[in-house]
Amino acid sequence: QDGLKQCLAEFRQQLTWVERLDVTLGPVTDPVSQSASTSDAVDPENDFQREMSFYRQAQAAVLEALPRLRKLQVPTRRPDDYFAEMAKSDQQMQKIRQKLKSKQEAMERSEKAKQLRAMRKYGKKVQVEILQRRQKEKKNMLNAVKKYQKGLSDKLDFLDEEQTSSQGNKKGSASQRTKKGPNAKRRYKNQKFGFGGKKKGSKWNTKESFNDVSSFQSKVAHNKGPGKGGRGGKGGKKALNKRPGKRARQKMKNRAR
Amino acid sequence: GKWKNKERVLIFSSRGINFRTRHLMQDLRTLMPHSKADTKMDRKDQLFVINEVCEMKNCNKCIFFEAKKKQDLYMWLSNTPQGPSAKFLVQNVHTLAELKMTGNCLRGSRPLLSFDPIFDQEPHYTLLKELFIQIFSTPQYHPKSQPFVDHVFTFSITDERIWFRNYQIIEEDASLVEIGPRFVLNLIKIFQGSFGGPTLYENPHYQSPNMHRRLLRLSVAAKFREKQQVKEVQKIKKKGTKVLVEEDPTEVVFETPAEEKPVEIQLVKPESKPIVKDKKKLRKIQRKKQKKLFRTEG
Numbered sequence: 264q265d266g267l268k269q270c271l272a273e274f275r276q277q278l279t280w281v282e283r284l285d286v287t288l289g290p291v292t293d294p295v296s297q298s299a300s301t302s303d304a305v306d307p308e309n310d311f312q313r314e315m316s317f318y319r320q321a322q323a324a325v326l327e328a329l330p331r332l333r334k335l336q337v338p339t340r341r342p343d344d345y346f347a348e349m350a351k352s353d354q355q356m357q358k359i360r361q362k363l364k365s366k367q368e369a370m371e372r373s374e375k376a377k378q379l380r381a382m383r384k385y386g387k388k389v390q391v392e393i394l395q396r397r398q399k400e401k402k403n404m405l406n407a408v409k410k411y412q413k414g415l416s417d418k419l420d421f422l423d424e425e426q427t428s429s430q431g432n433k434k435g436s437a438s439q440r441t442k443k444g445p446n447a448k449r450r451y452k453n454q455k456f457g458f459g460g461k462k463k464g465s466k467w468n469t470k471e472s473f474n475d476v477s478s479f480q481s482k483v484a485h486n487k488g489p490g491k492g493g494r495g496g497k498g499g500k501k502a503l504n505k506r507p508g509k510r511a512r513q514k515m516k517n518r519a520r
Numbered sequence: 521g522k523w524k525n526k527e528r529v530l531i532f533s534s535r536g537i538n539f540r541t542r543h544l545m546q547d548l549r550t551l552m553p554h555s556k557a558d559t560k561m562d563r564k565d566q567l568f569v570i571n572e573v574c575e576m577k578n579c580n581k582c583i584f585f586e587a588k589k590k591q592d593l594y595m596w597l598s599n600t601p602q603g604p605s606a607k608f609l610v611q612n613v614h615t616l617a618e619l620k621m622t623g624n625c626l627r628g629s630r631p632l633l634s635f636d637p638i639f640d641q642e643p644h645y646t647l648l649k650e651l652f653i654q655i656f657s658t659p660q661y662h663p664k665s666q667p668f669v670d671h672v673f674t675f676s677i678t679d680e681r682i683w684f685r686n687y688q689i690i691e692e693d694a695s696l697v698e699i700g701p702r703f704v705l706n707l708i709k710i711f712q713g714s715f716g717g718p719t720l721y722e723n724p725h726y727q728s729p730n731m732h733r734r735l736l737r738l739s740v741a742a743k744f745r746e747k748q749q750v751k752e753v754q755k756i757k758k759k760g761t762k763v764l765v766e767e768d769p770t771e772v773v774f775e776t777p778a779e780e781k782p783v784e785i786q787l788v789k790p791e792s793k794p795i796v797k798d799k800k801k802l803r804k805i806q807r808k809k810q811k812k813l814f815r816t817e818g
Contacts, residue, residue, distance in 0.1 A: 270647065322694040349629040350626070350699065359622050
């Protein structure tokens with residue numbers, strides 16, 4: 264160790280700083296970096312951290328040296344019209360520029376493709392939503408129309424779409440009473456399956472139809488009519504007249520409701 | 521101004537270097553206008569011959585690249601007449617021509633030298649720092665130099681090695697771009713004389729590349745040997761100590777020999793079976809036939 268120091272003492276040249284231009288400084292402390300406070304030792308395996316420490320060391324040196332140089336009147340900025348041979352040839356710089364450009368273009372292309380894909384997905388989602396909304400509206404409209412046809416609601420509000428529900432509640436307390444008409448279960452089923460009516464049980468007897476004895480003809484029931492022969496000749500009309508016509512029947516039906 | 525600081529650096533190499541080293545040498549020559557080139561030196565000459573070569577060229581510093589086994593690169597930095605010299609192992613060489621180094625600087629402009637503070641902490645590092653300063657800094661008013669200062673050399677110490685980087689100064693606020701080249705120096709020894717003399721310092725952390733490769737090979741071999749040993753142990757375990765069971769004389773009591781079957785000798789070759797391509801189809805046909813029969817019977 265002493266030998267080293269002796270050698271250094273002999274070897275050292277006494278030159279002005281301007282000749283040597285050396286700066287010994289640690290790296291600039293980065294205000295953003297988290298690692299500066301925790302660990303001073305740079306992990307050599309972590310490439311990025313290592314290179315950043317070198318970069319910052321160079322920065323510190325530059326920040327200190329440039330003012331000193333300016334004081335000593337050594338020029339540091341190259342004037343724009345000063346053309347001289349560079350360490351790397353122009354051809355080399357061209358190659359570098361080309362490479363950088365191509366890299367950037369590739370990145371842009373991939374970005375564009377990603378955006379396009381995202382937009383397409385979004386567009387598809389919006390379209391699906393719109394279609395569904397339209398279908399729902401159509402369904403509601405049809406339901407309202409059917410309701411009106413069946414006579415449950417005598418309002419023609421469904422024609423104007425802008426009407427709010429609050430306005431509907433103010434008009435007609437009669438409609439409020441009729442709202443309690445069918446059961447909750449019945450209402451739910453109406454809402455779910457609509458007013459088309461169930462097909463399956465349409466020809467079965469209901470309570471009303473069972474208790475409806477209007478189409479009972481005792482003579483027909485006890486087989487005491489004029490008979491088939493009599494009907495075959497002239498009595499066809501008379502026998503048939505006992506059942507009212509289609510229109511009469513419909514009238515009766517509507518009036519009953 | 522007048523050129524006072526007469527430093528001249530001789531940069532040359534031995535034979536057997538590869539393209540990367542050659543490019544590195546050329547890069548150093550372009551970056552340092554106070555350098556001189558020389559032809560390749562034959563390996564059979566002793567190292568102190570270099571001192572004579574330097575004297576002939578009137579140089580007082582020298583950078584000598586030595587390539588061994590076509591794999592390892594060693595670099596000597598020396599102050600030729602009597603001063604100290606140091607030998608390094610060079611690793612991770614990247615040259616100026618690499619496309620990732622985007623910066624550029626004037627050819628022959630003077631560099632700013634930036635050192636890690638660790639250089640001031642140890643005596644051997646201080647000596648190295650002095651050596652670096654004298655070799656790498658371009659003298660002021662050198663005829664081939666440009667008066668501007670537009671790039672900076674960094675020497676940092678990480679992982680017991682010296683890392684060299686070269687950055688271009690773009691703005692006054694110290695935004696930098698790397699120019700290159702870059703390399704890593706692993707100190708081996710410092711000698712008192714130029715290319716010889718007593719050893720002043722030996723790096724305890726240095727491991728020669730041969731040793732490194734040897735260790736790798738040994739570790740691989742050790743793994744293999746371990747596997748084999750484990751296999752042998754398993755073999756021995758399997759064979760193990762077999763328990764000898766004594767012969768039981770009453771074991772044979774219940775044995776009844778089987779009846780002897782009459783030996784039939786076939787003289788005529790048996791009929792060959794018909795080759796059935798589709799067994800399922802055959803079975804289907806059979807079933808149908810049976811059904812028909814069944815129906816006709818019933």
